[in-house]
Amino acid sequence: MVDADQTFVIVGGGLAGAKAAETLRAEGFTGRVILICDERDHPYERPPLSKGYLLGKEERDSVFVHEPAWYARNDIELHLGQTVDRIDRTAKTVRFGDDGTLVRYDKLLIVTGAEPRRLDIPGTDLAGVHHLRRLAHAERLKGVLTSLGRDNGHIVIAGAGWIGLEVAAAAREYGAEVTVIEPAPTPLHGALGPELGNVFAELHRERGVRFHFGVQLTEIVGQDGMVLAARTDDGEEHPAHDVLAAIGAAPRTGLAEAAGLEIADRAHGGGIVVDERLRTSDPDIYAAGDVASFPLALFGTRLRVEHWANALNGGPAAARAMLGKDVTYDRVPYFFTDQYDLGMEYSGWAPPGSYDEVVIRGDAGKREFIAFWVRQGHVLAGMNVNVWDVTEPIQKLIRAGAPVDLDALADPHVPLDSLAP
Template identity: 45%
Template sequence: MAEPQRIVIVGSGLAGASAAGALRTSGFSGEVTLIGQEPHRPYELPPLSKGILLGDTDTPDWVHDEDFYAKHDIQVASRTEAREVLLGDRVVVDDTGTRHPFDRLLLATGSRPRMPSLPGADLAGIRTLRTLDDSLALRETLTAGTRVVIIGGGWIGCEVAAAARKHEAEVTIVERLPLPLHPILGDTVAAVFRDLHAQQGVTWKLGVGLAEFTGDGGRVTGVRLDDGTQLPADVVIVAIGAVPRVELAHAAGLELSDSVPGGGVDTDAALRTSAPGVFAAGDIAAHFHPRYERRLRVEHWANAKDQGAHVAGNLLGGAEPYTASPFFFSDQYDLGMEVRGLANPFRDDLVVRGDLAAREFIAFWLRDGAVHAAVNVNMWDDGDALQSLVDNQTKADAKQLQDADLASLAG
């Protein structure tokens, strides 16, 4: 496959910007165009629910320095929506009618917050968290005594709750499942997060769902749960997951996936879609992972960053599979943690090293005697060893994982 002369990247988030940067640092001298709807230059999302919402900073972690794009001759079309991909003409058409011809195309359109289709969903005061502007606006509402109801006890819901409590807001989290983060962490480890938030003054409404948003004069005043409970609220934050932005890919005729939660754009191990010369990365990529022998769609920061950098080589004619293990981190109050790998906590065997009650521990999930995932909570010395254990699906028993030197065990 000949090296392209024109590469267009649709999506100016972390995956798209990382790909653009990697193209230039790898020596590609052709045209690179980055199209995105954001008014800001590309930034990373984790600070939106952490440092910015906590009030520790007003700026995110920028993907590149401000002068990087001009210095490396990357054409950035900000505040611009890609409206159509004409595969036959090898052209992207944006909302101004401008045509962007390409030899290779990367779709990195990301995702948007999921919203429930319930009465009152259009009331003012109902917020989601996805952009820098969302975070800054939400922070203004998190003041002492403000009644905050968070719908969803996942990562975003828990981090928003921690920030709201720092600002002395009154916080209630509504979660339909029996525990927060339950599908990811299972009963034992998820209970640690339930208790952490309860000790910080958060009220849990677990095992109950949302029936409607209630309001007055066009503004939200609370929520009604499906057990009839009424919760007053000055602010309601919906944090029930995200939906991949696949509309552009679908309209272009690319194959989509129904084998991953929420769907996505089908790619092979090298992040190639069903159309020649067209790739997908980040939140939208339903990527065939060689180690797991199935498709994965991962929405976390590391996946966007690493897939973006990786796909650059394949845009230039390579065919290297993307094999990194899923990785995620979270900070809540005085708890910091990292997740590596992919567990099924209701099928895999849990092994805990350390002290759950003190919130200083490592949890391992084993399948057929091999380490498939690990979570370290307030323990930071074994990150490299944990990565190796997960990447290699190292065989180990409970006693070894609890007592042995992990670096030695990882080899």
């Protein structure tokens, strides 16, 4: 039973935290809602940081989840620029790291997100080495790309994942020279496998991006604190004025670990273990967004999903669960990207080794197609490239869990809606 005297604390001021606070009020919760954000900016959405905002096509204010006045208007106690350094599960308190203030909670939601993985090589302390996770990072990188484009400068990007490729696209649109270093044989290898990674490689090569596959950075060379080049383990030296480390993100689980909450193993993403209600090993503590490892019966596994839709939907689901509502969080993973004139949406989960065939519907050469990752006739995932309004039927095929006629799946004249039982 939830009453007006209860206090719900949310640690983490990203999209998941802001949407959780919004949902608590929308569902009628009248107790205290305390939202603690370690950044000084109001909660914002991250996709524009590597897309529209980075390209200068969206204004800074467009990234924020709510206008600043919304929090006071909805009686959300927002603490910006504050960290939490301890959870006391016995006393049910969190402690602010700057002044030791203790705040008691009845229910606690951890949405601390993830942080960029760091390059463990010499030279990462140079001024021209960047990461992209926060609004401040995007603001800095936007200025860097503008300067590189104006001066015909060169950026080396470590990692051909989503962030690496989106920044590569932005850099080329600014006019900068781009080299991408990737240990795997294709871009997006872990997400799309070798079959579809080459679609993105060709997209970027046509725009002048240089790829160097099968190698890793070993050193960033500089002089007077500035970047001059990046070296790889095959002995090559790549000229560079700036380097972006885009080698993935790690869940920020330190607070949860110190509190004794269960943490998933690396095979399941290494996040905070939650059940289908997004409840941790402590029944009064919940977790959502990038930091949570949740069970997904549809795929018979536990996943940690770092994409926007998981924060957008996970925060509200956790809020409803905190209010005692019947919640089962089983969303099909979804993400999207925009690179040059290519727009893409992906639904499902099909890591390399989990599927036995990729079925193409449409023209991959023209980059207008849908790709389906299939195992024994079952659709595990679908990716639509420059084909729109098909996410719902793709997700229905995935959820159906039944074999599909693969010839019909590949035929653009057969409506996707007709294939799901």
